Amino acid sequence: MLPPSGGATLSPQHKHINTISRNDLPETFNSKEDVMKTILAMAALLIVLAPAVQAADMSQELGLTGPQSFGFTDKVGKNEAKFSSKAPLEDIDGTADGISGQFTLNPANIEMSKGQVEVRVASMQTGIKKRDEHMFSSTWLDAEAHPTISFEIKKLSDVKVKSKSDAKIVLTAKAHGSFAMRGVNRDMVTDVTLTILPESDKTRERAPGDFLMVKTAFAVPLSEHKVAGKGDIIGSKVSEKIEVEVNLFGTNGMAK
Amino acid sequence: MNIWKLVAMASVLVLLALTAVWIAHGRDIYTKTSVAVETYDELFDETSTEWVEQFVLGLLPSGTTPKEMCGVLSLGAPFALLLLLAVFKLRRPAAGQT
Incomplete structure (x- = not known):
């Protein structure tokens, strides 16, 4: 259960999400949709950044820094x-x-x-x-x-x-x-x-x-x-x- | 021995020798004066090519220098003509003979 404290306000139907600490959630999370949107946004960001991460790996693999x-x-x-x-x-x-x-x-x-x-x-x-x-x-x-x-x-x-x-x-x-x-x-x-x-x-x-x-x-x-x-x-x-x-x-x- | 028989035999021998050299040199169409030789680079495990001066007899001449003018056909043509002439002479009895 989320500890009662000031800041983020969660609707009663979200109280079953007991794996997430209330302090972890920014004030803008007002609904389950907000949480899902954030997760989706982070997933999209990971997909976008994946090639760059791969390129960085290549840099390590080659043992060369810079062009x-x-x-x-x-x-x-x-x-x-x-x-x-x-x-x-x-x-x-x-x-x-x-x-x-x-x-x-x-x-x-x-x-x-x-x-x-x-x-x-x-x-x-x-x-x-x-x-x-x-x-x-x-x-x-x-x-x-x-x-x-x-x-x-x-x-x-x-x-x-x-x-x-x-x-x-x-x-x-x-x-x-x-x-x-x-x-x-x-x-x-x-x-x-x-x-x-x-x-x-x-x-x-x-x-x-x-x-x-x-x-x-x-x-x-x-x-x-x-x-x-x-x-x-x-x-x-x-x-x-x-x-x-x-x-x-x-x-x-x-x-x- | 009849002189034309000798000419015919010598011509055949020269033509056979030219053909043998041409086959041994790789049966190229044109005469070459340099050939590509592969050299191995151990560091990269690759081969590279060097051109070295070497005469390779081809079927046809490839240029204007004396070496390039050589070819089985250009060198062999006079002997082929001699062979034809010898065969012609041998098949036709000399005048007065019966």
């Missing part, structure tokens, strides 16, 4: 984009290593992590110089007018911890962003794997700071980027969709 900016550098690992075309008459495999960019990991709100990557078209090679020259020409990638291919990561979603040890934390996520090639921007969602290597004796041998590897793979439809090619080569010697795999390596310690 971490990782600059991509070959000192950490070989930044590379591999591309592959499988067509009926010819298979082409190539790489590009003229890569620059950065990724800002926001452990407190991991989904708001952002980044940008640029690949120099002139750094692409397939093992045949003549073919590379054709690839850079205006018929294909037009390296003179559009010297870079870029991907801007605007946010992450479905972030999950795949594995965690003292030496390595592996996250998987979907990266949402904008892919630009040959002057055409296209919204893109791609699966990414983020591997974080906390600074250690092994990592310090290469560069200072924590290391981040971003790995992703996606397909680039040539027609959507206005790559027409010469004659009917696309479809016979060059596939309509180019498969791309990207490995990016960065550190947050270059500015230290």
Whole structure:
């Protein structure tokens, strides 16, 4: 039973709620409806705050505080984009290593992590110089007018911890962003794997700071980027969709 | 031995050798002058690619430098012609012979 005291006034039908002390209730609780409304409001608040709480957990999980900016550098690992075309008459495999960019990991709100990557078209090679020259020409990638291919990561979603040890934390996520090639921007969602290597004796041998590897793979439809090619080569010697795999390596310690 | 028989045999041998080298080099359509070699990065458990200078004979020439001009078809064409000529000569008796 609620002890009789001044302040909150409860109607007789509420006296059976003997688990709640009368002193616990603010004066505004005049009815059972008020109590229910408050409980519902608190539940709604918890639902709204749940992602933020989850993000805070991620911050603890990663052992990082505050946004971490990782600059991509070959000192950490070989930044590379591999591309592959499988067509009926010819298979082409190539790489590009003229890569620059950065990724800002926001452990407190991991989904708001952002980044940008640029690949120099002139750094692409397939093992045949003549073919590379054709690839850079205006018929294909037009390296003179559009010297870079870029991907801007605007946010992450479905972030999950795949594995965690003292030496390595592996996250998987979907990266949402904008892919630009040959002057055409296209919204893109791609699966990414983020591997974080906390600074250690092994990592310090290469560069200072924590290391981040971003790995992703996606397909680039040539027609959507206005790559027409010469004659009917696309479809016979060059596939309509180019498969791309990207490995990016960065550190947050270059500015230290 | 008839000279045309020798020419025919030598041409066949050269064409077979070219084909064998082409198969051994990976049966590429175009001749390559550099190849991708995978290197392993233990720290990240990943592989990366390095391009190293290496001649790979293809079916067709791929460029204008002497190496790039090589190809099974470009190198083999003169020997194929010689073989055809030899076969033609061997099947047609020399003038005056009965």
